Amino acid sequence: MLRTLLASLFLLLSLFPHAQVTGGGARVQGNPEKPNVLWLTIEDTSPQFIGAYGNPDVHTPNIDRLAAEGIRFERAFAPAPVCAISRNALITGMSPDKLGTGNHRSAYPIPDFIRGYPAYVRDRGYYTTNNAKTDYNTSRADAIIAESWDESSNKAGWWDRAPGQPFFSVFNFAESHQSRTMTQPRPWYEKNVLAHLPDSLITHADELEMLPVYRDSPDMREHIARVYNSINLMDLRIGEMLDRLEADGLTDSTIVFIYADHGEAVPGGKATASGLGYRVPFLIWFPEAYRHFSPWESGTVSQELLTFLDLGPTLISLTGGTVPEYMDGRAALGNEREPAPEYIFAGRNRLDETPDLARSVTDGRYLYTRNFFPQYPAQKPQKYADVSDIVQAIRADDRAGLLSEPQSRILRPQPTETLFDLQADPWERNNLIDDPAHAGRAKRMREAVREEILAERDVHFLPEVALAKLPMPYTFRQDQNSYHLKNALKVALTDPETIKGQRKLIRALHDDDQLVRYWAAIVLGRVPPSADAVAALETALTDEHPTVAIYAAGALVRHTDNATAATEVLRTHAMGEDPYRALSALQQMQYAGPRMHDFLPDFRAKLKQLDADPGADKNMAYNLRSIVETSIFLLGEGPKLTY
Template identity: 45%
Template sequence: MKSKKAILLWSVFIGSWILSQVGLAQEKPNILWITIEDTSPQFIGCYGNEDASTPVIDQLAQEGVRFTNAFSTGTVCSPSRSTIITGVRTFEMGTGHHRSNYAIPSFIHGFPYYMKKEGYYVTNNSKTDYNVGNIKDFTNEAWNESSDKAGWWNRKPGQPFFAVFNFNDSHQSRTMSMSYDWYAENVWNHLSEEDRILDNAFEMPPFYNDTPEMRKQFARVYNSIKLTDNRIGNLLQKLEKDNLRDDTIIFFYADHGEGMPRGKTNGINYGYRVPFVVWFPEKYKHLSPWGTSGAVAEELISFEDLAPTLISLTGGNVPEYLNGRILMGKDRSEAIDHLVLSSDRADNGPDMVRSITDGRFVYSRNFVPFTPQVRHIRYINIGEITQHMRDDLAKDKLNPLQKSVFSARPSEFLYDIKNDIWETNNLVDDPRYTAYLKKMRKQLDLEILEAKDVHFLPEYEIGLISKKGTAYEYRTNTGNYPIKKIYAAASLSGKLGYQIAKRQIALLKSKNSIVRYWAITGLRCQSEIVLKPYKNQLLAAIEDTYPPVAITASAISFDHFKQEKAAEKLREFCLHNNMDLALMAINGLLYIDEKQPFVQTILKVHNLPNRNYNVKAACMDFLGILNLVPNTAENEH
């Protein structure tokens, strides 16, 4: 009898405990995370574009908080998503090159891993593209479920959820890269007649030529975003139908800036800035430090802040390796006065830009400025809008601003993005802004050195490091990585003239191979007349023992001095089994005038087995310049 009574009491206790835990779980907010692709805030209604049709997003902003200074830490999807999922900036972890998939330290996890520890059911529907090694295990550890069927519906009763939905309807494939017929089938035909935005129903950004054909292509942006807005509306209806809206905080944002020429892949505001809205239900409005019901937050936020914010918001302990801010809740971090952003290789188009912004100004330092803003990236070149732009350039139909996107860049940009949202006026040489320029230069220099930016190593070097370790851990070992010496050499790249060239030539004698790499990269930016006195030194550098130096010296020597020895070296490296070196050599050929001597080599490379996408894409760009292959999306398959 006593035993039965004890069992009964124990059962009541256990039942009460279970109910209390369910109650506690229900007190934690659900979080719905809506991400869209390749979209700048300039094309969203609540950000002031009266031509846009985004009523669902606009209502979220009208009832929630709209951020005016939200920035992606990169300008193309996989580097941006690397920072989103890990909370670590790409130039600290070595993940800045698009789809490089290098190893990261074992102690760095996808942040939903920490939310699972707090009892959350975490799902991803369904894009990953995290740009890290061992991607299958990394993804499985991060999520309870990651698939195109994932959502809140498989959680336990009363279990709080974090559910991510990725909408790709505004992706660059829809807005420009695939053919117009493909766009019509996948976007236009999915819109009702009243939803469709016509070619004459919007203003063209000034760096695109305002012609009927360009308008036909650019209307794809507006219609793709309209379809995205419709899809978001359907998701929110499901949330409402499941009676979850009152318990769910909703985040909405894009993964980086607009996926059009000069936007995506470019280290300027048009590539970095994103729309970002947070909506709070009544019971969780107290968590918003900005207010709600149409509040506008001007504080600076970046993707580095998302991981610590979500971990903290759901009750977890933020790991020490996360340096971003906690944006809301009791442990909210103080606002900051600037952000550091970065843009590196996108597909087959190498680049290196470091930027700093205070929300009013964006300052960008271009470390390989001899390539233009619209450089040779296959996924951009196959777009019909890019081909119209290049055709208008050849026919001299573009104004100076429109031509500038195809010219070598200056080493620095400074834009007043409050008064010049389309970044048409570079203020670097305007004496009225000298104080801003000096301040932002100094801030960026200090931030790069403090972070020990690992992308000042050529990607070839990061590939070698990643065979035995991680770039993140290599970077933090000061004995391995003399960043001050390397950055001193890199800081000369893009600066022009005889005195700079003289210093760069002297650095070619450095014992440090990375210093020599930056010396030769800087010399690649110099004009033929400046380099002429150093012809012999450049020819000698062709035999440098460090391949990236030899490749770049060969590109310079052939381009300016037509040295056959240099041509042979370039052919040799185009055929190299190391894909980083092969890509570097082929890219060297894309930006020289005389391409004909290399046609047979490029044809051979393209037909070789085991060449990766980037090498094949660079080959196609080379052949496309010479009109030896058509520049169409269909030709890629």
Template identity: 45%
Template sequence: MFMESIMKGWKLGLLVGSFGLTSNAFAQQRPNILWLTYEDTSPQFIGCYGNKEAKTPVMDGLAAEGVRFTNSYSTGTVSSPSRFCLITGCRPGRYGTGNHRSDYEIPEFVHGFPEYLREAGYYTSNNSKTDYNHKNHKEMTSRSWNESSNKASWRGRKPGQPFFSVFNVFHSHQSRTMTNPWDYYERQILAHLDVGKQIAETAPFEMPAFYRDSPEMRKHVSRVYNAISLTDQAFGEILADLEKDGLRDSTIIFCFSDHGEGIPRGKGSASGMGYQVPFILWIPEMYKHLTPWGSGVVTDELVSFEDFAATVLSLAGVELPSYMEGVPFLPAIQEKSKKYVFGACDAVDNNAELSRSVMDGRYMYTRVFTAYQPFVRWIPYYDVSDIQHQMRLDYRTGKMNACQKEIMEPRAAEYLYDLKKDKWETTNLAFDPAYKSIVEEMRSALKEHLIQTRDANFIPEYTLASECVKELPYYYRLSDKKYPIEEIVNVAMLSGMSEEVIPQQIAALQADNKFVSYWASVGLFTQRQHLRPYISQLEKILPTVAYPPAQIWLAGSILENEDCRVARKLFDEYLVGENRFLTIYALNVLLEMNMDMANTFVPQLREIEKKYGNNQKRPGVEDMMRIARLRLEGKDFQFDTYW
């Protein structure tokens, strides 16, 4: 009945030409909607998800009266691609917005979904993070929100006007949980957290199994618990304001994080710890008929971030635009309509990465296309931190067990985890014969998804930043001639599989399409330890490869096996050349190349710094140079400012 009355009102608004002209009675029937969003948090660290040491009474209280989701997933593993999906209801794959902090244009037909709410008479406020990850994000922000600032709230609305308000609490961000120095953490977190809610580093909290259970590591992980506890405290203050204003009984509350935990092998990793998010839905009595679940329940309903915008619009009685990809899980969706949800992990801070995942509610299958690097990758925002310093030291000094060492060494090409039985994801089932049929089914589903959506993030950023400036990634990817996605995916899926596929990869190097050639070269770099019998053949092919990013990875593969003059000359030119993207690719290769060969390029690193004045005007190069100097020369670094 509720939805019938909403849709009647929506149609009336359409007839009179404006949602704002519907009756006050209709406006008051529509629910207020509040999003309590927070940063970089996995369910394993929340009390109502089973962590007995966590101090999260506000979230636990919402769950006790509401609905706790155990199968809620972000579409990405870092904030900006995830928030692109949240604001648009579209996955990043079709739009080329998967790389962290992208600046590429998206089609004009894509709008921030709060804009539709405004047209329907809602007051919309955002407090205050945007991070929408595309070129026109400022325009999207202004069109989406009546107010977007650190003072924004529902209190700017007209009397009786329904609202959609977002409060993003920053305390659990990676800057607080690991990146900033300890004295910053004390000022930013401990100084504001009630003493009774603080968790000492000596407390008996559970450590992730992939970390050493040492005093040093426990100190670092205690930051996670306290940062989340302060987040929970802030949520309590917001809800107190809602109660004070007499709005709690008419407001539907979504409480969720933007992706997984802000620690090494969490955020930025294609794993459950990267994708899975805590999500609690609280519905007041007057709107209980909208939910099939009831109160104080746990659901294994499979939901993903593209569903959130669709659900809010449906609750508000607004017709979904055709380009949106999500499926509403309210009002009163009774039957599960999803078999799978999909996740994507792309470049973070110029570390070249591409992995794709599919989840079915129990198992998570991941295909790693850049398996040459570990879960703990060379990323400036991670490697400046004390915890990552400690982990690299423990690895070098042989203090890690097999499980802990695994995340420091090159990854497998495929992973299958049972998320119900293996919450820290320490047992890879992908190569267990007992799970062969599951792996094959999920691999096939993932491949079909990549081809069907024509995932634009298989386009290297070198091309995204040049050709795709004139032709948007969304449209560029639709051309079979420019972007033969099935052929690209087929070649990319050879990466890391076995020595037997090397002849296929070598043949693909010489393909007419540059992206096919690129993914063949990346795949060969992943398997470079097996290339010795093919080096003379690859040396002849190298000068004929027309696409510079492909040449760089191929040159790296050759140099790993033999100090070839042609490969070295070409690699030198790209490393010190003016195109910053090619320099960044070359630095990515250096970070994974064996130390003896990589160290021969230290003079070129110094030449780069001299030639470009420490690269401060070359975005991305400066930070990647810091990482290269750290790995090759042990030269530590700190950021000029922390926030």
């Protein structure tokens, strides 16, 4: 028996000379054509804030060195300007618009056939680790984590793999996160960021070149220096990780990726449908042994278009696997590499307590965005932002009349459409949408957004109260008989400022389809309605679909003198049991303009209700409390916001 076993083992080793007999449940061992892969994910950072991308005031020597020796990408984009949605797209390789995962910190189901991309790498024998953020934004997050990672924790790393086993390790660097750059109080920042930097890596407020989208004042300089110093600390930590890789003798066998999970955590950046929200720094460094894997020359800058939907397919292809058909991205490396598309798409939906729906398309240089809620500003009232010194300073400067038009723009209603040249105008100050020289480009990109919405069957055109009740949003969106997206989109794209548009919207407000009525109420509420539109909105206050009634009420409160019935509709739903309808009603109260103060008693009553019973959904309880506390604070009637 023993002789037979030894003979079999000898035969195995003869046939597979690179195999090793190890413990730990390793699936495949030690193939020299399987490079180790290290992903260093930095939080909340735009390219303009990295030295290698031209910023002279930040100190990022480790990232800059890898950029000089590797490939620096100019046209890499997250599919959303916030972490949870971007990370959902990354782990699944699928568009959030199809999955219904585009609302921040939601937990809706996705189909069981969708695996996290690292699971396919594990199938190839890799040891996979994540340290440590997941934030996968779906009810299936736990199952995805279990299947994707050998270990996912703040202790995870390549060091626990079996001898000779290739690894794929992800490390997340929170030093550049919004909590560091702006949200936490100044003393916290000084203790947890500034105190950890040597003098040589500190950016001083009086020495930096002020960013053109902010007022140049001593306070704002300190706020921007804080952003830079958080990034400086992040780069220092990346250097320490690279030192550990070198100490373990793995640098020469490891391909290194560095990228941010979305754009910069500054006002007008993160959480906005903009280049500053979507565009990310992205680098790949190849050791000499694996440079044949790279289609680009080392030490170069690539203009190739990349989206996070490409990262899973790229890793699967790079490690020798087969990219599953359901993934929406393309492989940029490996045997399954495909050419970049003409366009990639991104979007913004509800984020915490803030309402929105915007859809964007880019060819890498130009970014077109259609705002479906242009009445709301880019920098919306949001507790996680308004708690910060920098947002409070901007709002105070605006009230004092100290901001120029470009500086105050983020606090004003947005254009319905924007078109920016991110190469010539990286701070997005010159909207080209009405420039005759760009009329053809605007038309093509406008149509590309419309076609993408219809092709993807974008499920976020449903009100979230309906989305939350679906057993499977991904499947529902495919049902042409139940989800009348094409008709709803026609209404959503209607111009309410024309007589023809208002008439069309009035007819739509009486349509049999509640989704059409929902969008008619939203669009009519963007501008002062005609007398006929007011009558139609008043009728809609008793619509069988409460969300239609809520948006009709919001329109009447904002734009008419006699809105007693509309006010009562908002108050009823704000205090109601359904958290999604309550949030919609509170949003309409918050955006009631001069009448917002009339709802102060309602905000206070809601706060007491939440104190007594926050509800079963912790995320929605947070959103409801946040909008109430922020509204009271912005009215000047409550205590200072705290985080």
